[in-house]
Amino acid sequence: MRPRGERKIVAMAAGAFDLLEAKTAVGVIRYGRDRVVAVVDHTAAGKTAAEVVGVGDGIPVVVDVAAALRCAPDANTLLLGTAPRGGALPESWRSQIITAMGAGLDVMSGLHYFLADDPQLGPAARSAGVEIWDVRRPPQTHRVADTRAQALPATVILTVGSDCNVGKMSTSLELEAEARRRGRKAAFVPTGQTGIIIAGWGVAIDEVISDFTAGAAEDLVMEAARDCAHPGDMIVVEGQGSLVHPGYSGVTLSLIHGSAPDALILCHQATRREIRRYSVPIPSLRHLIRLHEDITAPVKPARVLGVALNTFGLDGAAAEEAVDRAAQETGLPATDPVRFGVATLMDAVDRFIQDTPPKGAQ
């Protein structure tokens, strides 16, 4: 695999290059250190990424991998950028992956299905002399969580959410960047495929056997704590799923109890009323805050410090109004991190760090 920063990425998002489905591709375009040189989606071919998803000026969307290689001959990495539900490999992608490998591209995949284990793709990669990085492959070590992350010198912040795909990763990355701008030592802890691809390390926590999921979260925080080892340092853990998600709530709770945050940021998409793909209504922000604080309290108490509101689909005025409403409803600072920045959330974190006695001293 080319080192991070030197990859020139063709992002595969066939038929699904939009903000809802192509979370990985969009995340890498927005936050990655590597350049995305083309996006593959036959349904949007001819446009630029920016025209389709609002980021990626000048990145062409093309019909297939062959076309991507024609318009970006220096491409060296193929990114499987969507994660279809269940994570299987769409059969139509197979020949395009082989084309890419034949042209010397490494492959980064966020699918549940591990390409390196595929009887055709594994050998094809070896004979082409390229690498497959299945970023969701779980760690070999299995550990039950042990409350080791509960008393670290650094402050641990976890993003939680009303649903999947509401902005937990973006909020985490924006907080990390803002903390650094303010001179704090800060680390981003990736727990999902996009975060892992962006940061170059981490564990797809939802791929871990459930007995060991909290343990894997704990290990990740302990790893980040090696660098962020002092009071005042900040570790931001990327949240997953939602406590009220019928399919993924267990992943969320493992992450909450395993990463042992000192404080939470609640993420929500302003226009979303139901869990996506389910007819389960999303509770109010106040209700969600209470639920999160109640479920952390018996193991390790964590307060919600602020609300990160994804205002996707709203115009500027409506977005501001939605943010104001969220702040009023909750009595907490609120913002859309992507649209309005995270200064107000980071202010809340700064105050929290200042007002909280060092954990060792407790």
Next chain:
Amino acid sequence: MRPRGERKIVAMAAGAFDLLEAKTAVGVIRYGRDRVVAVVDHTAAGKTAAEVVGVGDGIPVVVDVAAALRCAPDANTLLLGTAPRGGALPESWRSQIITAMGAGLDVMSGLHYFLADDPQLGPAARSAGVEIWDVRRPPQTHRVADTRAQALPATVILTVGSDCNVGKMSTSLELEAEARRRGRKAAFVPTGQTGIIIAGWGVAIDEVISDFTAGAAEDLVMEAARDCAHPGDMIVVEGQGSLVHPGYSGVTLSLIHGSAPDALILCHQATRREIRRYSVPIPSLRHLIRLHEDITAPVKPARVLGVALNTFGLDGAAAEEAVDRAAQETGLPATDPVRFGVATLMDAVDRFIQDTPPKGAQ
């Protein structure tokens, strides 16, 4: 594997044949349809099972597998009855397993480590012509939960708990038996190794990849609903872990949201103050009830109907007092299912079923 009912079991519990560590062996002795003919534990050799754990009159505890075969030459199945933390295979067991296989015994194992995949034990079983049943091996199919179990005609009851190993399986089995005695069609849904061995089917839910844990729970309930298909039928799901367990809470929540119970029975051990092996205090029963009802409410509301109190270690008077206190504190029926039976809990379930309109009609 010999069919259920025809197994004559040597239960391995080396060094750990007690009520805390030998949950599987004790559960199979108490609830299994198969006869346990010997228990292996060199630290208790010479006693009977009943002398050590209070059940198993006349079952000898012996020093090793060879001794078990001498005193029970008709043994045909070896049960690895403890699940050491992390689930690895104690090296000292290896030669005893091979001795057992050499004598024609099948092996049922509840370990995380799959014996059939072991480079020595797998081939040894094949050459001895015996079978290995790794009961924790997760299903091949991976499904995200889909709220399919939310509107079944039958009433779904889930046992939940303040901690691991407080009586969720026993309570579930006692409820199933009592429902049948009262003429109800009832099914027990096994979600852990002991329940699986006793019932002959099920999934060790904590062994499933966390993204699919709720889905696996849902599948199990749907499977039980094929037999228990009518209003008035009862499906009792064996709970796992605890919402306030730092390591396993995610397993618990996946099971709660995936199995979509209509009502809960809260299980607790009367003398336990902290999560076992952690210095995490267990909240009060009232607090636990609120926590469980709050976390079910957004996805599918479920009320706690009663308290199953494990009074292990208390004398008769103290046990009765503890049960009374639990009933007073919660305002709910309480009992120790093993000591005093589950009639009072089943009364509550009967009332609930009677008072609840059929789910299809809602």
